[in-house]
Amino acid sequence: MFCNQCEQTAKGTGCTQIGVCGKQPDVAALQDLLIYACQGLSVAAHAVDQKGQHDEATDDFVYAAVFSTLTNVNFDAGRFPALINKAVELRECMKARAASLGASLPATPALAFAPAADIPGLVKQGEEHAINAVDPNADVQSLKQTVIYGIKGVAAYADHAAILGKRDHAVAAYIYEALAKALRTDLDLAAWVDLAMRCGQANLKAMELLDAANTGAYGHPTPTPVPIGHRKGKCILVSGHDLRDLETLLQATEGKGIDIYTHGEMLPCHGYPKLKAYKHFFGHYGTAWQNQIKEFAEFPGAILMTTNCIQKPAASYMPNIFTTGLVGWPGAVHVGNQDFSAVIERALALPGFTDDLDKGEVLVGFGHNAVMNVAGAVIDAVKAGKIRHFFLVGGCDGAKPGRNYYTEFVEKAPADTVILTLACGKFRFFDKKLGDIGGIPRLLDIGQCNDAYSAIQIALALAGAFNCGVNELPLSLILSWYEQKAVAILLTLLSLGIKDIRLGPSLPAFVTPNVLNFLVENFNIKPISTPDEDLKAILG
Structure with missing residues (x-):
């Protein structure tokens, strides 16, 4: 294992035994293999792009697949084989499409990669295609990794925007081109500087799309005081970043006597007019993601993790934590298809807050x-x-x-x-x-x-x-x-x-x-x- 994609990487150089984030070596290898599979898909998709065609469903898959390899998203090894196989299935579709359009494809092993039949085999393949072991030129490799890690961020924002119906194929087109070029060893530093700057521009477009998606769906945020205490009653805590998950949960809990609290980066959601209209959307609990082990252990309700920021749950609150979307942790209950009934049932079974506590307010x-x-x-x-x-x-x-x-x-x-x-x-x-x-x-x-x-x-x-x-x-x-x-x-x-x-x-x-x-x-x-x-x- 070698992973240096986050700031807290071991000894400031790279995690080699287990991730500081809690990522196991098998998950690290599977994530690298998923990126490699997406690179093969990107080679074919880029060729199809050059002929003026693309596929929206493939764009959405790549956003989600690449996002799932970002730090603190999915730690569940069992979730990755399906994504790897799907990337290869879509690659084959794109190869056929490229052929029908008369598009030429470069010679690269990524276009012929066949996934192993089981997780141990996939892990071995992932170790052979580690992100950090591609280019013999250290400076080129440095910029390649910068671009790939930047693309992971772009994919995260593009995925959020696509969920709310906002897309621009130019974002996916950049990702395809850059991931395809990251397989090569013949590009110089100037080419990689250009790709890095274009990654920034692709991210600007992705953030613009997400801004339009969020404000279009929920209104422009307005200055809003948010309680940071609590009130007596049953409760659910929502962490992560996803506004649609929060809205769906607010709809599902309306009239059930359950207050909804935000945690971490969900705090700004209180400023959106459509969300703060729900009377049971009460306040904010806790602080940032790295404090969740202590804060979640003390929360007397159910906890829903959306998008990234999950840490290894402590045994004391593992029964109370639920993941959704791309988030995964082995042993945590995963809920899909916007069905949060299990979360609600758990919240109703737990004691909730037994008193009122006024700790003041913060403005968002x-x-x-x-x-x-x-x-x-x-x-x-x-x-x-x-x-x-x-x-x-x-x-x-x-x-x-x-x-x-x-x-x-x-x-x-x-x-x-x-x-x-x-x-x-x-x-x-x-x-x-x-x-x-x-x-x-x-x-x-x-x-x-x-x-x-x-x-x-x-x-x-x-x-x-x-x-x-x-x-x-x-x-x-x-x-x-x-x-x-x-x-x-x-x-x-x-x-x-x-x-x-x-x-x-x-x-x-x-x-x-x-x-x-x-x-x-x-x-x-x-x-x-x-x-x-x-x-x-x-x-x-």
């Missing part, structure tokens, strides 16, 4: 639409010198030491600065009372990690208002990363030419010194240092 709902509605006041405050600087402090949270930097940074940011935040990195400081500037809250929660799209739209609007480039704005990006969606977002920011990003708590293990030097020279990307040093460097 500052997406690009809400911020643009008060853009005039923001611009006036900047021009009047009331707002000196904006900091986007957000990204992934995690358990690795060093993330207290982000809490301290926000606490030490001067009173005439505004903190924009998104993703689960906000849980380092989401309940801080930072006050306001002329009625504008100093802490603005933009939303989930995919709502980096909102942050980009806000930055572009401000740049337009001040007639300058984004890099000339009084705006600094202080980002934390953990998994592959963060890689995709970083590539998006770089593809837009955004510079001077501070990244932490550590740099990716798959980035070689030469690739890092390229990022420093071209984008002035830098690691975080200390809050005091970074604030002084930014503000003077």
